[in-house]
Amino acid sequence: MVSVPAKIHLLGEHAAVYGKPAILTAVDRRLSVTVFASNQKEALDEYQNLRQIIEPIITKELKIKEIPPYKLTISSQIPIGSGLGSSAAVATGVIAALLLFLKVKWNVNLVNKLAFEAEKVFHGNPSGGDNATVVFGGLLWFQKISQDKKIIKHLPFSIPEKLARNFVLIDTGKPAESTREMVNGVRLLSQEKPKVVEKFLIDQQHLTHELVEVIKNSNEERLMQIIREGERNLETIGVVSPYVSSMIRIIEAVGGAAKICGGGGKTKGTGMLLAYHPNPLVIKQIAEKRKLSFFQTRLGVEGLRRE
Helix, strand or coil: CEEEEEEEEEECCCHHHHCCCEEEEEEEEEEEEEEEECCCCCCCCCCHHHHHHHHHHHHHHHCCCCCCCEEEEEEECCCCCCCCCHHHHHHHHHHHHHHHHCCCCCCHHHHHHHHHHHHHHHHCCCCCHHHHHHHHECEEEEEECCCCCEEEEECCCCCCHHHHCCEEEEECCCCCCCHHHHHHHHHHHHHHCHHHHHHHHHHHHHHHHHHHHHHHCCCHHHHHHHHHHHHHHHHHCCCECHHHHHHHHHHHHCCCEEEECCCCECCCCCCEEEEECCCHHHHHHHHHHCCCCEECCCECCECCEEC
């Protein structure tokens, strides 16, 4: 069995697709996958579509004709379509478990490479940041240089406890739009209003670079300012619904900060909202008032692991 964490973008979603840097972190909500031999081909099950995506990726890489019959089970604490990287976690977990089943030597770089191929099928033009984060875990600097070249490095520090304890994740609801649709929407905007997207990319890049030192130095006030500025930038490219942006304004009005941490959404829900307040109880009360689920969780946890 293997397990894989969820992930969030601290900053850099959407911008990462265009080669700008992102800071991501693994989150302590995990998905577990087990693969074991079966005497015969499994009858149609809930994982057939997933098998049809993953199996050709593995057989092509390993240069084998087919994978022997197997039984697949998946157990997950990661909500789907919430911006927590559920598709990357599923791809990573299934690929890692199948490679173990095939007695391939444990190799997280290989798993990451193949999980990225699966993410391309799921999302069309992913950055590769989600799968890298769930595979390698921790606090990650990610930048896509080209389809084949990426900068992936662990930052040489963790999120200080002074800051880490004040993050709250609020589930605003599964977006009506897929991540693929949201990414394509930004691409269309870049053609129609190139200056808007160009400004978004430049601004987010500056903020992402600054965020590294801000986290390292536990600068709480500037951290909240960066979250607010990053969120405003995301709103300019149309990936934050009015429903969620109005909630964010309320959080800001009481001295906090919040931003979407995935592909976003245009209509109502945008998946998980990353919120911060020096007193996280304030955030929880706002979520409770709107009858939205929320949780505090550890950030920067271990990535893919054998259980």
